[in-house]
Amino acid sequence: xxxxxxxxxxxxxxxxxxxxxxxxxxxxxxxxxxxxxxxxxxxxxxxxxxxxxxxxxxxxxx
Numbered sequence: 647x648x649x650x651x652x653x654x655x656x657x658x659x660x661x662x663x664x665x666x667x668x669x670x671x672x673x674x675x676x677x678x679x680x681x682x683x684x685x686x687x688x689x690x691x692x693x694x695x696x697x698x699x700x701x702x703x704x705x706x707x708x
Contacts, residue, residue: 649687649699656680664693669702 647660649672658678664670670691678685691699 647697647699651678651685653685654678654680663697665697666695667693
């Protein structure tokens with residue numbers, strides 16, 4: 647599974663696999679291969695058939 651690094655826009659490879667999944671809640675820390683720092687991945691993601699995750703914006707309901 648891959649996600650774009652929120653700090654460097656590089657591709658982070660995550661140790662879990664989701665394909666064609668929607669509304670996956672993630673809250674994990676991974677090491678960024680670009681800077682070797684730990685990055686917090688926190689949010690709701692949709693994954694395509696290739697396992698690429700896209701962060702979804704959550705709308706607040708009043």
